[in-house]
Amino acid sequence: MTGFSLVVVSNRGPFTLVDGPDGRVEFRPAAGGVAPSLTAALGEESATSGSAALWVAAAMTEADRVHASGVAVATGQDSLKLRMVSVTTEIGRAAIDVIANGTLWFLHHGLFDHARRPRFDRVWHEAWGGYRLFNEAFADTIAEEAATGATVVVNDYHLALVGGYLAKRRPDLKTAFFSHTPFCSADDLAMMPDGPRLELMESMSGFGACGFHTLRWRDAFVRCTSAVGVEAPATFVAPLGADPARLDEVAGTAACRSRLARLEEELDGRTLLVRSDRVELSKNLIRGFLAFDELLESSAQWRGRLVFLARVYSSRESLPEYLAYRTEVQHVVARVNQRWGAPGYTPVVLDLEDDFAGTVAALRRYDMLLVNPVRDGLNLVAMEGPAVNERDGVVVLSREAGAHDELADVAIGINPFDVTGTAAAMARGLSMSRAEREDRAAELRRRARSRTPADWLAELRRVAKVPADGDMGTWSRPDL
Amino acid sequence: MTGFSLVVVSNRGPFTLVDGPDGRVEFRPAAGGVAPSLTAALGEESATSGSAALWVAAAMTEADRVHASGVAVATGQDSLKLRMVSVTTEIGRAAIDVIANGTLWFLHHGLFDHARRPRFDRVWHEAWGGYRLFNEAFADTIAEEAATGATVVVNDYHLALVGGYLAKRRPDLKTAFFSHTPFCSADDLAMMPDGPRLELMESMSGFGACGFHTLRWRDAFVRCTSAVGVEAPATFVAPLGADPARLDEVAGTAACRSRLARLEEELDGRTLLVRSDRVELSKNLIRGFLAFDELLESSAQWRGRLVFLARVYSSRESLPEYLAYRTEVQHVVARVNQRWGAPGYTPVVLDLEDDFAGTVAALRRYDMLLVNPVRDGLNLVAMEGPAVNERDGVVVLSREAGAHDELADVAIGINPFDVTGTAAAMARGLSMSRAEREDRAAELRRRARSRTPADWLAELRRVAKVPADGDMGTWSRPDL
Numbered sequence: 006m007t008g009f010s011l012v013v014v015s016n017r018g019p020f021t022l023v024d025g026p027d028g029r030v031e032f033r034p035a036a037g038g039v040a041p042s043l044t045a046a047l048g049e050e051s052a053t054s055g056s057a058a059l060w061v062a063a064a065m066t067e068a069d070r071v072h073a074s075g076v077a078v079a080t081g082q083d084s085l086k087l088r089m090v091s092v093t094t095e096i097g098r099a100a101i102d103v104i105a106n107g108t109l110w111f112l113h114h115g116l117f118d119h120a121r122r123p124r125f126d127r128v129w130h131e132a133w134g135g136y137r138l139f140n141e142a143f144a145d146t147i148a149e150e151a152a153t154g155a156t157v158v159v160n161d162y163h164l165a166l167v168g169g170y171l172a173k174r175r176p177d178l179k180t181a182f183f184s185h186t187p188f189c190s191a192d193d194l195a196m197m198p199d200g201p202r203l204e205l206m207e208s209m210s211g212f213g214a215c216g217f218h219t220l221r222w223r224d225a226f227v228r229c230t231s232a233v234g235v236e237a238p239a240t241f242v243a244p245l246g247a248d249p250a251r252l253d254e255v256a257g258t259a260a261c262r263s264r265l266a267r268l269e270e271e272l273d274g275r276t277l278l279v280r281s282d283r284v285e286l287s288k289n290l291i292r293g294f295l296a297f298d299e300l301l302e303s304s305a306q307w308r309g310r311l312v313f314l315a316r317v318y319s320s321r322e323s324l325p326e327y328l329a330y331r332t333e334v335q336h337v338v339a340r341v342n343q344r345w346g347a348p349g350y351t352p353v354v355l356d357l358e359d360d361f362a363g364t365v366a367a368l369r370r371y372d373m374l375l376v377n378p379v380r381d382g383l384n385l386v387a388m389e390g391p392a393v394n395e396r397d398g399v400v401v402l403s404r405e406a407g408a409h410d411e412l413a414d415v416a417i418g419i420n421p422f423d424v425t426g427t428a429a430a431m432a433r434g435l436s437m438s439r440a441e442r443e444d445r446a447a448e449l450r451r452r453a454r455s456r457t458p459a460d461w462l463a464e465l466r467r468v469a470k471v472p473a474d475g476d477m478g479t480w481s482r483p484d485l
Numbered sequence: 486m487t488g489f490s491l492v493v494v495s496n497r498g499p500f501t502l503v504d505g506p507d508g509r510v511e512f513r514p515a516a517g518g519v520a521p522s523l524t525a526a527l528g529e530e531s532a533t534s535g536s537a538a539l540w541v542a543a544a545m546t547e548a549d550r551v552h553a554s555g556v557a558v559a560t561g562q563d564s565l566k567l568r569m570v571s572v573t574t575e576i577g578r579a580a581i582d583v584i585a586n587g588t589l590w591f592l593h594h595g596l597f598d599h600a601r602r603p604r605f606d607r608v609w610h611e612a613w614g615g616y617r618l619f620n621e622a623f624a625d626t627i628a629e630e631a632a633t634g635a636t637v638v639v640n641d642y643h644l645a646l647v648g649g650y651l652a653k654r655r656p657d658l659k660t661a662f663f664s665h666t667p668f669c670s671a672d673d674l675a676m677m678p679d680g681p682r683l684e685l686m687e688s689m690s691g692f693g694a695c696g697f698h699t700l701r702w703r704d705a706f707v708r709c710t711s712a713v714g715v716e717a718p719a720t721f722v723a724p725l726g727a728d729p730a731r732l733d734e735v736a737g738t739a740a741c742r743s744r745l746a747r748l749e750e751e752l753d754g755r756t757l758l759v760r761s762d763r764v765e766l767s768k769n770l771i772r773g774f775l776a777f778d779e780l781l782e783s784s785a786q787w788r789g790r791l792v793f794l795a796r797v798y799s800s801r802e803s804l805p806e807y808l809a810y811r812t813e814v815q816h817v818v819a820r821v822n823q824r825w826g827a828p829g830y831t832p833v834v835l836d837l838e839d840d841f842a843g844t845v846a847a848l849r850r851y852d853m854l855l856v857n858p859v860r861d862g863l864n865l866v867a868m869e870g871p872a873v874n875e876r877d878g879v880v881v882l883s884r885e886a887g888a889h890d891e892l893a894d895v896a897i898g899i900n901p902f903d904v905t906g907t908a909a910a911m912a913r914g915l916s917m918s919r920a921e922r923e924d925r926a927a928e929l930r931r932r933a934r935s936r937t938p939a940d941w942l943a944e945l946r947r948v949a950k951v952p953a954d955g956d957m958g959t960w961s962r963p964d965l
Binding site for chain 2: 115116117118119120121123124125126127129130190192195196197198199286287289291292295299302330333379380420422423424425426
């Protein structure tokens with residue numbers, strides 16, 4: 006069987022197609038996430054192997070649907086082709102908004118307000134049917150395109166059922182699933198309706214191997230399989246690192262240099278605290294601002310002297326929870342600024358612009374970086390910051406982030422729910438001796454640059470395997 | 486040392502004192518909870534042993550403070566004296582509203598909306614100091630009143646620190662703590678600030694023994710002790726049963742008979758679904774009404790034929806979360822009634838009156854009882870219902886309630902988060918054959934009446950023991 010010997014799969018792809026003004030199709034690179042780094046890594050890989058890889062992703066634009074679904078298209082990068090999976094708007098919304106982002110994301114990050122959510126009602130049960138169809142469409146596409154014995158790397162919770170479907174269609178393929186998120190506890194998994202819960206765990210066990218950023222999420226996954234009586238597949242832990250080559254490249258651009266110069270001018274010699282996150286419930290923005298407020302209250306010397314630059318860009322605004330959260334964030338920032346602001350001094354600067362050059366400029370310049378999620382698979386910012394920071398900046402890091410596993414002894418660890426504790430950790434970071442800051446920053450930098458996305462991809466290729474010959478269950482095809 | 490040989494301790498006592506119109510102090514019995522049953526059980530106990538027991542509780546009224554703090558008073562029941570612990574309003578609010586009901590209750594029931602709560606800020610850390618003082622005041626009172634080698638039974642999360650204080654003051658006492666709530670997972674406990682978390686677990690380990698309604702909460706507690714590196718005390722499982730004698734007595738009153746007659750008249754031969762709960766986030770009222778809505782949608786034969794009598798009485802309205810929840814509950818009920826109501830037919834009847842005679846009347850009459858908490862230590866209604874029901878009623882019971890452990894095979898178990906699943910379980914209950922209903926109801930009744938509060942108290946006396954000679958830690962006395 007001809008076809009691709011390496012297939013990378015994710016909901017959002019590395020490029021989106023757009024119909025250009027001259028009638029030609031343009032490839033617009035994805036803004037964030039790991040796609041840009043992985044694209045580069047795939048380039049290196051393919052250059053070595055001499056064969057192109059395929060990326061399979063969901064069609065997002067009309068041009069995606071017209072030009073890239075049903076056929077693999079060249080991307081302008083010799084080594085990488087792209088194929089889009091197109092489903093109806095109804096199925097896409099059910100699969101992504103209701104199930105993936107509206108349920109599984111909340112479940113794995115422990116974000117449900119249990120008195121009210123989750124609510125597995127008729128609408129939800131129908132949406133589960135859409136999630137199946139979405140996953141099945143991906144499995145069909147992969148089955149069509151993959152060469153005999155090819156390696157397939159599937160990313161994240163949007164596509165958790167692909168393992169089961171693919172094991173039936175193409176048992177010859179070496180597959181690996183990688184979860185960039187945490188994995189829920191068995192107690193939390195028990196909230197899911199019985200049928201979908203079992204289907205989810207059996208389908209994930211249909212992959213040859215399932216991987217996570219830390220042992221903690223791996224162990225949670227294994228406990229969930231045994232809680233529903235499913236035999237776990239092979240599992241592995243493979244944390245991503247920052248992408249030093251790409252970061253250095255961006256740091257060297259005129260855009261980044263000019264952003265940095267403007268930032269220096271605005272700071273006017275003040276000390277800089279930075280955070281960089283999506284406006285996302287798990288990122289714990291509100292408590293971060295409240296901790297900053299307590300810091301200024303308890304440490305008068307920092308009033309007027311410390312600026313909190315919060316780069317927070319909007320996200321998932323099709324879900325009402327995110328719109329409400331953004332409003333709350335803006336209110337708390339307004340309160341803090343009203344309380345501590347003065348002529349020429351804005352304590353918290355909310356920067357909503359989602360440009361990577363601006364992010365890298367802020368990361369180069371920070372004196373302290375705050376990364377305080379309530380739960381996080383890894384948190385790449387905690388790696389990217391130290392990789393490019395030029396001021397021996399301190400990192401204040403939530404112990405609930407996967408990255409804490411690797412950085413516990415060089416960052417200042419915090420309990421993200423403890424506002425007062427977070428303020429105390431920041432005060433400690435700001436008063437740290439020059440020598441200690443330098444020592445810690447050097448070690449943070451070394452660890453953050455020690456692994457590249459290419460290393461990660463090589464590891465995924467190494468551990469992918471043909472699924473065990475388990476019982477994949479038989480799921481009825483729902484109407485939608 | 487003279488003093489009481491049995492001391493029962495809880496935040497709310499069995500009686501509240503009120504200054505009567507003729508200048509005499511009146512004892513007003515507590516409305517709900519286990520206090521009435523335990524009071525009766527104490528009567529039996531003391532009649533046997535020939536000595537009076539002491540109940541120590543928090544002063545709630547001005548008369549409590551004036552007449553019963555600082556001295557044990559007779560209650561009008563020969564066998565029971567009462568002593569009230571009086572603290573300042575500020576300490577009381579900090580201990581009960583902020584820490585006990587606002588934090589520990591939420592923690593043990595998994596009710597936090599993690600993106601926003603808990604928020605361990607300066608106000609919270611100060612309130613923790615109030616919680617200490619509250620617990621210490623109880624320990625002082627117990628230490629004053631208990632005879633050498635006496636048995637002390639402490640109830641619930643309001644008083645979790647009493648164990649540590651008492652072990653230092655009176656290591657001769659046999660103590661048992663009993664938690665009527667669930668106990669949180671080690672993951673959830675990790676949200677608490679480090680100091681208070683350790684203090685909580687060390688203090689609980691200062692009791693001679695800690696008890697729970699089910700193995701599940703016991704195991705969670707033991708895992709929490711080992712997560713913080715504390716040696717667990719002796720533990721035990723001792724589920725409460727209903728109080729058949731008291732239920733039968735109430736059932737025989739004129740008040741209950743007249744309530745039942747009025748209910749029959751209103752029902753006019755319709756089938757009756759009942760629930761009876763505080764308006765409490767853990768009780769899952771909203772999903773219960775949504776499930777009823779789905780039931781009427783999918784089973785047209787029940788429209789106009791099935792009435793849902795929801796006895797829900799208000800609770801903890803000093804916490805804003807509870808006021809908001811009540812409003813949401815009223816909205817969803819209004820929607821369901823608007824959708825399915827007809828002249829002469831109100832599908833959901835919200836009965837907010839908190840009278841036990843009315844509750845017993847509803848429990849005698851139900852055809853189906855819905856008990857669907859998202860998490861519950863035991864849920865006494867699931868026991869009281871079958872103990873007095875006269876119509877071979879079906880019980881639809883959350884698998885997250887402690888009572889499910891004992892009733893799993895005779896109730897219809899549900900996942901409380903699964904609205905559609907709950908509707909399906911109710912449909913199944915309504916269509917169950919007469920023979921199956923009778924068999925199940927007989928067994929439900931047998932189990933519900935198999936243990937009395939007196940049995941429970943005897944068990945507590947049996948397992949109470951002198952605490953192990955562990956290190957209780959040294960907690961600084963905070964200013965408040």
